[in-house]
Amino acid sequence: MTKLIIDADTGSDDAVAILMAYRNLSEKDILGVTVVSGNVPLEQGLLNTIFVNELCDVSVPIYRGASKPLERDYVEVYKTDEANKIALSYENYSTSAQHVHGVDGLGDIGIKPEGNNIEKETAQEFYSMVLDSEEEVEIVTLGPLTNIAELVRNNSDKLSKIKHCYIMGGSSNALGNVTKFAEYNFWVDPEAADIVLNSGIPITVIGWDPSLYDAMIDSDKIKEIDAIGTKYSTFTNDIQVVLREMMKDIFGTDSYDLPDPLAMAVYLDNDIISESVEVNVRVDTRDGMTRGGCILDFLNLEPDAPKVRVVQRCHGDKFYSLLKQSLT
Numbered sequence: 001m002t003k004l005i006i007d008a009d010t011g012s013d014d015a016v017a018i019l020m021a022y023r024n025l026s027e028k029d030i031l032g033v034t035v036v037s038g039n040v041p042l043e044q045g046l047l048n049t050i051f052v053n054e055l056c057d058v059s060v061p062i063y064r065g066a067s068k069p070l071e072r073d074y075v076e077v078y079k080t081d082e083a084n085k086i087a088l089s090y091e092n093y094s095t096s097a098q099h100v101h102g103v104d105g106l107g108d109i110g111i112k113p114e115g116n117n118i119e120k121e122t123a124q125e126f127y128s129m130v131l132d133s134e135e136e137v138e139i140v141t142l143g144p145l146t147n148i149a150e151l152v153r154n155n156s157d158k159l160s161k162i163k164h165c166y167i168m169g170g171s172s173n174a175l176g177n178v179t180k181f182a183e184y185n186f187w188v189d190p191e192a193a194d195i196v197l198n199s200g201i202p203i204t205v206i207g208w209d210p211s212l213y214d215a216m217i218d219s220d221k222i223k224e225i226d227a228i229g230t231k232y233s234t235f236t237n238d239i240q241v242v243l244r245e246m247m248k249d250i251f252g253t254d255s256y257d258l259p260d261p262l263a264m265a266v267y268l269d270n271d272i273i274s275e276s277v278e279v280n281v282r283v284d285t286r287d288g289m290t291r292g293g294c295i296l297d298f299l300n301l302e303p304d305a306p307k308v309r310v311v312q313r314c315h316g317d318k319f320y321s322l323l324k325q326s327l328t
Contacts, residue, residue: 001025001026001029002029002136002137002138002163003029003030003031003130003134003136003137003138004021004025004029004030004031004137004138004139004140004267005030005031005032005033005034005127005130005137005138005139005140006018006021006030006032006033006034006139006140006141006142007033007034007035007036007065007123007139007140007141007142007143007145007147007148008033008034008035008036008045008049008141008142008143008260009035009036009037009038009039009040009045009142009143009144009185010035010039010040010045010046010048010049010052010105010142010143011038011039011040011045011048011097011100011101011102011105011106012039012101012102012105012106012107012239012240012242012243013101013142013257013258013259013260013261014039014045014048014142014143014260015048015049015051015052015105015106015235015239016236016239016258016260016261016323017140017142017168017258017260017261017263017264018033018049018052018142018264019052019055019056019232019235019236019326019327020261020264020265020268020322020323020326021140021264021267021268022052022053022056022058022060023056023232023325023326023327024268024322024325024326025268027058027059027060030058030060031061031130031134031137032060032061032062032063032119032126032130033049033060033061033062033063034062034063034065034123034126034127034147035049035062035063035064035065035123036065036066036123036143036144036146036147037066037067037068037069037074037096037144037146038096038097038143038144038184038185038188039096039097039098039100039101039105039143040096040097040098040101040103040104040105041067041074041076041096042064042065042066042067044104044105045105045143046062046064046118047104047112047113047116048104048105048106048111048113049062050062050113050115050116050117050118051106051111051112051113053113053117054113054114054115055231055232055235056232059117061119061126062117062118062119063118063119063121063122063123063125063126064118064119064122064123065122065123065124065146065147066123066146066147066150068094068146069094069144069146069188069189069191069192070146070149070150070189070191070192071191072092072093072094072188072189072191073093073094074093074094074095074096074188075093075094075095075096076095076096076098077095077096077098077099078098078099078103079099080099080246082099083095083097083099083178087178087179087187088179090287090288090289090291091287092287094144094187094188094189095188097178097184099242099246100242100243100246101242101243102239102241102242106239107238107239107240107241107242107243108241108242109238109239109241111239123147123150124147124150124151124154127147127151127154127155128154128155131155131158131161131162132158134161135161136161136162136163137161137162137163138162138163138164138165138166138267139162139164139165139166140165140166140168140263140264140267141165141166141167141168141169141263142168142260142263142264143168143185143188144169144185144186144188144189144192144193145167145169145185145186145189145192145193145195145196146189146192148165148192148196149189149191149192149193149195149196150192152195152196152199152201153195159199159200159201162201162202163202164201164202164203164204165196165201165202165203165204166203166204166206166263166264166266166267167196167197167203167204167205167206167263168185168206168207168211168259168260168262168263169183169185169186169193169205169207170183170185170186170193170205170207170208170281170283170294170310171183171207171208171209171293171294172205172207172209172277172294172296172310172311172312173209173312174293174294175208175209175212176208176293177208177212178292179289179291179292180289181289181290181292181293182284182290182291182292182293183207183208183292183294184208186283186292186293186294187291187292188292190283190284190285190291190292191285193283193292194282194283194285197281197282197283197306197308198280198281198282198305198306199306200306202308203308203309204266204276204308204309204310204311205281205308205309205310205311206259206262206263206266206311206314207294207310207311208259209312210262210311210312210313210314211257211258211259211262212257213313213314213316214262214274214313214314214315214316214319215257215258215259215261215262215314215316215319216255216256216257216258216316217240217255217256217257217258218253218254218255219253219254219255221320222237222254222255222256224324225237225324225327228324228327228328230327230328232326232327232328233327233328236327240256243256243257244256258323261319261323262314262319265314265318265319265322265323266311266314268322269318269322271315271318272314272315272318272319272322273311273313273314273315274313274314274315275311275312275313276309276310276311276312277296277298277309277310277312278307278308278309278310279296279297279298279300279307279308279310280296280297280300280302280305280306280307280308281294281295281296281297281308281310282294282295282297283295296310
């Protein structure tokens with residue numbers, strides 16, 4: 001089996017996605033998890049990833065990646081009003097998503113790892129070692145693409161070893177979750193997203209839109225997950241507490257969405273995809289209301305530009321079945 005690298009900004013949905021990988025793959029087939037700032041600052045993301053390792057009784061190596069976007073400053077925000085004000089100011093810096101996932105990224109329910117085992121090599125050193133030693137690898141990204149953009153810049157002569165990259169980010173229908181137009185991961189580091197999507201690496205993008213339509217956990221599903229009764233199912237529901245309160249305010253129901261687990265599910269089983277298109281995608285790097293938005297060349301006006309597979313819809317029942325299997 002082709003070896004896997006996971007890149008994450010480990011907040012609550014990343015944690016579930018990483019758990020799904022650990023529960024469905026052999027530990028020896030996961031080369032490592034690299035961590036980037038995004039949902040939470042880098043150091044908190046590292047701690048959260050350590051906790052998932054401990055929960056799943058694995059020793060997958062964890063590597064320290066970028067603490068800020070390629071060309072933008074990064075600030076922590078804890079309140080929704082402040083986050084919205086910054087996003088809609090159209091200034092050129094990025095924010096955490098701690099108002100969504102909790103200050104600690106895992107719902108602020110007191111979760112802390114017992115250890116602090118981080119590899120001494122950086123994420124970029126790890127990538128270089130892997131591309132030197134492995135014939136081919138696959139990557140699943142769950143956060144801003146800063147780490148992967150630096151990989152592309154630093155290893156331009158070895159990119160053919162990347163068999164495929166599955167990216168949670170963007171939106172194919174201009175549906176945003178941080179601004180009216182942009183999905184969070186691409187908004188945080190649009191420069192990195194544009195570099196990666198146009199690198200020529202074989203890529204599948206699983207954006208915010210299919211996660212909203214096909215990876216929503218409603219109140220009935222929350223009860224079903226609780227009823228599984230394992231440490232994995234309890235963890236999955238409990239760490240969504242801050243997000244669940246936000247969803248009550250927005251939609252009036254107890255629910256939460258799982259964009260990162262949907263991306264991991266697509267990696268684990270491509271049959272979960274129900275609709276997709278092969279197009280060139282550019283990411284708007286300009287400051288303003290369209291920053292981080294995806295521009296899809298549906299008309300193929302630039303036929304020589306790199307194409308990526310953009311997932312537009314998934315089979316929600318297949319996703320949910322795989323999720324429950326992973327939590328059993």
